[in-house]
Amino acid sequence: MKERIQKLLAHAGYGSRREIERWIEAGEVMINGKPATLGQLIDATEQISLRGQRIRLETRLAATPKVIMYHKKAGEMCTRSDPEGRPTVFQSLPRLQQGRWVMVGRLDVNTDGLLLFTTDGELANRLMHPSSEVEREYAVRVLGEVTPEMIQQLETGVELEDGQAKFDSVKEAGGEGANHWYHVILREGRNREVRRLWEAIDVTVSRLIRVRYGVISLPRYLRQGHAEELDVKALRKLYESVGLKFEDGTLDAHKPVRRTSPERGSAAPKRFERESVRDTEGRRSSRRPSANAPTSRTSAPRPTGRHR
Template sequence: MTEKLQKVLARAGKGSRREIETLISQGRVSVNGNVAHLGDRVTGNEPIRVDGHLVETQPEGEIICRVLAYHKPEGEVSTRKDPEGRPTVFDRLPKLQGSRWVAVGRLDVNTSGLLMFTTDGELANRLMHPRHEIDREYAVRVFGEVTEAMLQRLRKGVMLEDGMAKFDTIKYSGGEGMNHWFHVTLKEGRNREVRRLWESQEMQVSRLIRVRYGKIELPRNLPRGGWAEMPLDQVNYLRSEVGLTNEEQSKVDVHASDRYKQVAQIRKAVRKHNSRVKGDGAGTGAAAKKPAPTRPRSPSQRQKRKTRL
C-alpha cells in the first residue's frame, strides 16, 4: 500500500503537508536517490532524504495517536518559531522521536487557556475543519456597559470583514463595575473571532480564556504553561467526533497515583522552564540583581544544624 510522500514525511515530523510540498517543489527531497516530485507515492520502506539527511519513517499503523492538553499562558505565540524572539507554545512540550506535535488550531498571543496538540496530523486537520462543528467555549471579560440589544445581535449574527459570525450561546458570569464576565460558545476558529465579535459592538475585551473544546475541558489542576497527556477515552472521543477509527493503545498510565505524580512533575517542569527563561536575561543590564549575601551562622547555630543532620 502506498501513501503520498508529503503525508509520510509529515508523520515523521518534518513539517506540515503544505511545508513539505514546498520542500518537494524546491527539489530538496529524494526517494531512492532520485529527486522527488509533487504527487509521488511511497510505501515508506524506501530511503527518503530531506536536504541529504535520511528520514526515519514509520508505517501509519505503528504510530500511536497522542493528544496533549496545554494550558497556554498569555504572551506565547502559536507558531514554532517567532522572528521577534517571543516564547512559543511549542517551547515547553515534551520531545518526540520520529514524529512531532501538531497544534489543533491557534490562540492569539493575548489569549490563554486550552490548546491541544496531537501527533496525528489528520486528526488535527479534521478537528480544525468547520464542517465538523465542534464547539469551543471561552470565558471573556469585557469592559463597558453591555445591553440586551448587543447580546441579541451577537446571537443573531453580525457581518465581519471575513463574513457573518455569531455566538451560539452567551451566558453572563458576573462582574463588578464596568468589568463583566461572559461564557460564550461558537463552532468556528477564525482568527480573533471572539474579540472581533465583541469589538463589533464597541466593547473592549480585557481577558479571554478558552475553557473547553468539544467535551474536553481545561483541567482545573493544570498550571499555566503546563501540559497533560489525554487518556485513551478522551483521544477516542476526539477521533469519533471527526470520523476516525478508535485507537487501541495509549502511552498514558491510568493509575490515579501516577496521574497525581504527573501533575507534580508538570508543575516542577513549569517552574524550571520559567527560571531558565528568566536566567537567560540575568546579568545583562544594570537592573540585574546580585544574589543576597549569605548570613554567617554562629558556632551554636552550626552545632544545632550538625545535630539535625
C-alpha cells in the first residue's frame, strides 16, 4: 500500500515530518531519479535517495521503533548542535545502530524534566500535533503570593502576545515561605508558554520541571542526564494514546527496561536510593525531598503514573 512520502520517511525514522517536508521542498529527496513532491504516494520498493545517498526504506520500516525517556538538565539546549558550544540534549542520548532520534517537543534552556525521543517520526508528529491535544504536566515553583482568583484566571484564560492561553488545571503541591509548588497541565506546546502564563499575572517562576508528556511520566529514579528505553507494554500504550498501532516485531514483551548514562552508555546504578545527587542549584541533597519540594500525590512522577 502506498503512503505519502513525508509520512513514510518519518515512520522509517529519517526525521520528523516537518523536517522531511523541508528537505522535499529543497529538492534533497529523489524518487526513481526524479525530485520528490510533497504528498507524493510511494511504497518501500521505490528507489529513494536523500542528499545523493540511497536509503534502504524497507529495512528501516521492518525495524522495531524505539522510544526513550530522557531527564533533561537545566542548561542543556534542545538542538542537535549549538553555535555557542553549549551542551545539547543529543550529546547525552544512547547511540543508534540505524535511524536517528527525533525529539518530541522541546524544553527551554532553563527548564529540566522529561523529554521523549523516538526513531518513529510519525509517532513524534502525532504526539506534537495540536489536533492530538496531548497533555503536558509541569511542576512549577513560583515566588510570590498566588490567590484563588489568580488560579481561576490561569484556568479561564490569559491574553498573551501570540493569543489567549490557559492551563487545563492548576493544583497546589506544597512549599513554605515565599516559594510554593504547583502542578499545571496544558495541551499545547507554545514557546515558554508555562512561564509566560505565570508572568502574565505578575508571578515569577523560579523552577520548572516537566513531569509528564501524554501517558508517559518522569520516573523518580531517572537522574538528570540519563535516558531509559520504554518497554513493549509502555510503547503499545503510547502508540494507542495517539491512535497508532504498535508493531512489536521481534521484541520480547518481558524484556527488562534498559537504562543508559551519557558517561558509559551502559546500565544505570541499580538502586538510586543509595546515591545522592546535586540539584540544579548546586546543593548536595539526598533522595528525600526538602520542605520546599512538591510532596503531594500529583507531584510525584512515576514510571506508569499520571501524565503532564
